[in-house]
Amino acid sequence: MGTDYIILGLLILSNRTIYQLRSRIDKGLNIMYSSSTGSIQAAIKKLLNNGYIDYRDIQDNGKKKKEYYITDAGRREFNNWINSPIDSAGIKCPELSKIYFMGFSKQENRFENTQEYITELKNKYDSLKMICDESGLFIRSINYDNLDNEAKDIIFYQLAAARFGRDLMSFAIKWYEQFLIEMRKCDE
Template sequence: MQIIILGLIMTQDLTIYEIRQKIRTYLSNVSSDSTGSIQTALKKLLENGFVTFTESVENGKNRKKYMITRDGENYFKETISTSMLYKEKNMELAKLFFMGYVDKNKRVALIDSYIKELEKELQSLKKVAMTFEPRYSFEKDYLEKFEATLNQRDLADNDIHDIARFQYATLDFSIEKIEFEIRWFINMRNKVLSIENISNGHDKN
């Protein structure tokens, strides 16, 4: 969570609410967007001197905007420059692992339910992808649109290209991964259904 927050405020000072919205919109498949998790991470970042904040009052409400410090930038760049590790752990897959214990009449329905969850997430990601089309073209209109989201930093076009290229590559990866999962679970569902039909046929005989 700390690295995600630092990455988000690398280009734009943000409130906790804005951080949460960006995680929910762009990184829902990577991290929780719970306010508690964000507050805990910000507390540690503040203690380490990696972020600071400004306070203002808007419409009678106190408003804190968090910004990254030089030490925070160095820590962020150092951390993301290390090798990526495979750490995907989906505890929900334990239900698939132990599905042999589930009533045979419920298995297909449970798989169908998970497929619907995947399809819902896929539509959400595709909706995000559509807000930045055409992607990878880096034409003037595109750059202006993307730069508007980075409105508090002085960045050259090449910097914007690099930031956008990898953020959208991550979005594409997430979309393609979920599409693969949907195909896999549909295939699994059909196998389970086929086995159940054969089993039911034997029972009748």
């Protein structure tokens, strides 16, 4: 429901047409989720069906348009989402949407959820580090030398993905630990 939460957050800020939503998402939020008209329209339909948003017909330069706004149910859904721990299983970088809208969350949830996310990142880092360490041992073994080139190629890219994930987790852990320090200073 990634794009859905982006839309709910933007509609908390102001009522918008689909064009305005897409324009705003294109201005930096598209790093988190798709800003294609199709994905926005699908999210709008889902949000309407769930009762999280509604619309009113407006006239803009003589053209009839739908202006969307968030409902009370939509605010509750958004608040439940923004006050829950960060989910690392996203399409692009869902945690950025949490940070972008974190000013709407309860102060105590900010620290707790960020700390929980750091713990989750550390667990993922440990798993990826173990995979990288074991793979490194395997690559230096005689068994690896006996593999055909295709198998070596597959292992190389799988290990590269594991290394990338490990290094990404390492960066994210450091970044979020610093962010936690900055949050505490900001909220003093």
